[in-house]
Amino acid sequence: MHDVRKIDVMESIYDENDHIAAHIREDLTERGIFAVNVMGAPGIGKTTVIRGIIAELRGLKPYVIEGDIESDIDARALRALGVSAFQINTFGACHLDAPLVHNAVGNMSFDSKGVLFIENIGNLVCPAEFTVGEHALILICSVTEGSDKPYKYPLAFEKADLILMNKVDLKPYTDFDEEFFMKGLRALNKDAALIEVSGKTGEGFAAAAAWIAERAKAI
Amino acid sequence: MHDVRKIDVMESIYDENDHIAAHIREDLTERGIFAVNVMGAPGIGKTTVIRGIIAELRGLKPYVIEGDIESDIDARALRALGVSAFQINTFGACHLDAPLVHNAVGNMSFDSKGVLFIENIGNLVCPAEFTVGEHALILICSVTEGSDKPYKYPLAFEKADLILMNKVDLKPYTDFDEEFFMKGLRALNKDAALIEVSGKTGEGFAAAAAWIAERAKAI
Numbered sequence: 347m348h349d350v351r352k353i354d355v356m357e358s359i360y361d362e363n364d365h366i367a368a369h370i371r372e373d374l375t376e377r378g379i380f381a382v383n384v385m386g387a388p389g390i391g392k393t394t395v396i397r398g399i400i401a402e403l404r405g406l407k408p409y410v411i412e413g414d415i416e417s418d419i420d421a422r423a424l425r426a427l428g429v430s431a432f433q434i435n436t437f438g439a440c441h442l443d444a445p446l447v448h449n450a451v452g453n454m455s456f457d458s459k460g461v462l463f464i465e466n467i468g469n470l471v472c473p474a475e476f477t478v479g480e481h482a483l484i485l486i487c488s489v490t491e492g493s494d495k496p497y498k499y500p501l502a503f504e505k506a507d508l509i510l511m512n513k514v515d516l517k518p519y520t521d522f523d524e525e526f527f528m529k530g531l532r533a534l535n536k537d538a539a540l541i542e543v544s545g546k547t548g549e550g551f552a553a554a555a556a557w558i559a560e561r562a563k564a565i
Numbered sequence: 566m567h568d569v570r571k572i573d574v575m576e577s578i579y580d581e582n583d584h585i586a587a588h589i590r591e592d593l594t595e596r597g598i599f600a601v602n603v604m605g606a607p608g609i610g611k612t613t614v615i616r617g618i619i620a621e622l623r624g625l626k627p628y629v630i631e632g633d634i635e636s637d638i639d640a641r642a643l644r645a646l647g648v649s650a651f652q653i654n655t656f657g658a659c660h661l662d663a664p665l666v667h668n669a670v671g672n673m674s675f676d677s678k679g680v681l682f683i684e685n686i687g688n689l690v691c692p693a694e695f696t697v698g699e700h701a702l703i704l705i706c707s708v709t710e711g712s713d714k715p716y717k718y719p720l721a722f723e724k725a726d727l728i729l730m731n732k733v734d735l736k737p738y739t740d741f742d743e744e745f746f747m748k749g750l751r752a753l754n755k756d757a758a759l760i761e762v763s764g765k766t767g768e769g770f771a772a773a774a775a776w777i778a779e780r781a782k783a784i
Binding site: 387388389390391414417438469470471472475488490491497498501513519 | 608717
């Protein structure tokens with residue numbers, strides 16, 4: 347493989363991405379918009395969790411950028427609830443990057459202070475390498491995924507500010523090993539908060555919304 | 566972003582990958598080894614399913630290549646069961662490619678006819694773009710992922726020869742919509758077989774092993 351050429355291109359892409367991400371963050375901060383990058387594996391419940399948090403986000407207006415490879419199922423579901431949702435389709439690309447989010451932000455209207463949820467492509471690997479201008483990185487996991495995920499996808503866990511453990515309603519039916527999970531997580535990341543949530547019962551969304559609201563006030 | 570440069574490099578990578586993959590397939594066919602590329606999201610149960618199938622693979626020797634970003638948890642678990650497992654760590658890369666698998670195959674000894682399971686990185690996006698010399702592509706899904714996955718990750722579903730729907734023991738506790746899933750799947754792929762399996766109860770592994778054994782005989 348053309349390793350040297352690949353590395354050259356990648357380094358230039360990362361530099362350019364970080365530069366644009368810093369610009370997005372500055373722009374959103376000025377407008378009073380707190381941005382969260384929402385990452386997680388396919389089917390982990392990213393849209394469901396965003397919806398649950400939005401319902402508890404009192405006094406802060408929600409905005410959403412939906413990253414999907416091809417479909418707009420999630421953006422349509424959010425719009426049906428009256429949420430302002432902008433669709434990015436990557437047509438094959440495995441992560442959002444700052445240029446894509448920059449275009450989206452430029453096409454959205456932020457008429458009052460609030461929270462911008464940037465739902466990344468369902469993928470635990472590549473999105474972790476690209477900041478998209480967020481103030482906080484939220485990683486969604488689930489008890490049905492198994493407890494070895496921090497060991498296998500370390501970068502995502504290392505970078506997360508908040509971890510939401512979803513589908514806890516299914517915990518009685520799985521053999522999720524909490525101690526092993528926490529050991530792996532804390533070896534990578536001493537500070538990330540962890541909140542258990544359930545898209546089914548609504549558990550934990552008020553706490554997750556409070557975590558976001560506290561930080562949104564501080565920007 | 567440097568789109569033209571990126572596309573140049575990617576096209577050259579795909580061509581080289583396909584060339585090496587064809588070489589791997591030919592080499593393995595000559596040695597009587599049927600190779601399956603096992604894809605699926607993080608935590609979907611790839612290693613558990615491989616282990617379940619191996620237990621039912623009568624008369625065919627199992628070999629495994631374990632693709633992981635950093636850990637060797639799965640390879641160690643397989644070796645503990647007496648299975649010959651070769652570890653590939655990609656250190657950040659989000660998929661296996663043919664050059665990585667070529668190196669692995671060159672370092673393994675295939676002393677009798679059998680089946681080589683190539684467990685890809687947990688990712689529904691990037692691995693679908695790279696053939697690794699397999700005879701068949703097995704995609705693992707689960708009822709806990711939600712039923713919209715074919716709509717959101719079309720390439721993986723389009724390319725699959727066999728779909729294993731895992732964690733069916735949890736079906737009573739989820740709102741998995743089988744009809745919606747099948748409609749999305751069949752719009753992309755009319756021919757792929759679908760077998761329900763459960764790592765917990767062992768359901769379906771004999772049928773999956775029979776599917777593989779039938780095709781392994783035909784190479």
